[in-house]
Amino acid sequence: MRSEPVGWYHPGLVTSPQPPQAPLAERLLAGDKGALARLITWAENADARFADVMRALHPRVGRAWRVGVTGPPGAGKSTLVNEFARYERATKRSLGILAVDPSSPFTGGALLGDRIRMEERTTDPGIYIRSMASRGSHGGLARAAVDACDAMDAFGIEEILLETVGVGQAEYDIVAATDTVLVVLCPGAGDGIQAMKAGILEVADVLVVNKADLAGADRLVLDLEEAVHIREHTKKRPDGAWSVPVVAVSAGKGEHLDLLAGHVARHRAWLEEGRLAAVRRSKRLAHVRQVVEERLDEALWTRGGLAERAGALLDGGRAPYDVVETLVAAILAGDVSSRGAPKP
Ligand SMILES: Nc1nc2c(ncn2[C@@H]2O[C@H](COP(=O)(O)OP(=O)(O)O)[C@@H](O)[C@H]2O)c(=O)[nH]1
Numbered sequence: 625m626r627s628e629p630v631g632w633y634h635p636g637l638v639t640s641p642q643p644p645q646a647p648l649a650e651r652l653l654a655g656d657k658g659a660l661a662r663l664i665t666w667a668e669n670a671d672a673r674f675a676d677v678m679r680a681l682h683p684r685v686g687r688a689w690r691v692g693v694t695g696p697p698g699a700g701k702s703t704l705v706n707e708f709a710r711y712e713r714a715t716k717r718s719l720g721i722l723a724v725d726p727s728s729p730f731t732g733g734a735l736l737g738d739r740i741r742m743e744e745r746t747t748d749p750g751i752y753i754r755s756m757a758s759r760g761s762h763g764g765l766a767r768a769a770v771d772a773c774d775a776m777d778a779f780g781i782e783e784i785l786l787e788t789v790g791v792g793q794a795e796y797d798i799v800a801a802t803d804t805v806l807v808v809l810c811p812g813a814g815d816g817i818q819a820m821k822a823g824i825l826e827v828a829d830v831l832v833v834n835k836a837d838l839a840g841a842d843r844l845v846l847d848l849e850e851a852v853h854i855r856e857h858t859k860k861r862p863d864g865a866w867s868v869p870v871v872a873v874s875a876g877k878g879e880h881l882d883l884l885a886g887h888v889a890r891h892r893a894w895l896e897e898g899r900l901a902a903v904r905r906s907k908r909l910a911h912v913r914q915v916v917e918e919r920l921d922e923a924l925w926t927r928g929g930l931a932e933r934a935g936a937l938l939d940g941g942r943a944p945y946d947v948v949e950t951l952v953a954a955i956l957a958g959d960v961s962s963r964g965a966p967k968p
Pocket residue numbers: 695696697698699700701702703704738834835836837838873874875876877
């Protein structure tokens with residue numbers, strides 16, 4: 625890991641933020657949380673100013689450890705993230721919590737309600753909390769989540785906990801960009817079986833059985849360990865492959881967080897044994913691809929008039945795949961301008 629650059633300030637120690645007229649990157653580097661909030665809002669809105677600021681901050685991105693937290697609603701993810709952040713603060717100057725809710729097009733969804741309550745409770749200036757929800761037709765929430773993590777990373781936050789609201793495909797896409805993925809389950813309602821069916825083992829780096837204080841937790845741990853064992857012994861795995869641990873905790877009681885922290889640290893050490901650069905590179909490629917797709921979509925469909933052209937062809941009775949062929953050929957031939965009406 626790179627050493628701390630000169631000029632890093634603990635967010636909680638900054639007493640006089642830079643004047644608002646200072647460039648955002650400068651304010652960010654000075655530890656101004658308002659600047660970080662602004663930058664993340666630009667990320668959410670796909671505002672072009674985000675890229676300008678991040679260009680300057682690019683060398684500072686890559687130091688934060690990113691932990692994704694997913695699992696069914698009610699498993700205790702929010703509680704765990706809150707308690708784990710507090711636990712980790714004993715050894716880290718700053719943590720970020722990013723709550724991402726792909727299911728809610730409105731601010732103030734269930735998860736965000738949790739978060740607002742949590743923000744009110746969290747008085748530790750070393751913990752930065754932010755939430756994001758999908759906004760109507762605007763896709764790109766996974767992209768925005770990566771951007772927000774990059775912004776927190778550049779700000780100097782050491783560890784980011786990224787929580788999703790549930791366990792669907794959208795949630796997987798969001799946590800896929802993190803370094804260590806925790807899947808949180810709890811006893812009850814056949815969750816273990818459901819989790820395995822949902823392909824949860826595929827995304828988890830650490831399986832967390834929360835609510836270890838409740839009956840059935842031991843059983844769930846055993847079931848999951850068996851499932852992991854079967855999976856790891858039926859597939860041919862490379863030497864030194866990561867073996868997914870199952871850890872029982874009680875977030876509500878703040879118990880066994882040390883064990884969880886140990887597994888996260890071990891997974892990090894495993895990645896840092898020469899694997900991290902390649903893994904992060906492939907995740908960064910996925911991010912770049914998402915941004916390219918978003919940009920092209922905007923340029924072609926919104927500004928390029930592709931929708932009108934497609935509509936006219938369909939109205940003319942052409943078969944859908946003929947329309948596709950015509951449009952793709954036109955795009956590849958450079959026959960669609962992103963700056964207005966299509967060329968005749
Ligand atoms: N018994 C018990 N309840 C817990 C524990 N952790 C969280 N809960 C409760 O489980 C419920 C759901 O927790 P929450 O963190 O909102 O779950 P999320 O939907 O996964 O974010 C809340 O009522 C919590 O108080 C725990 O360790 N033990």
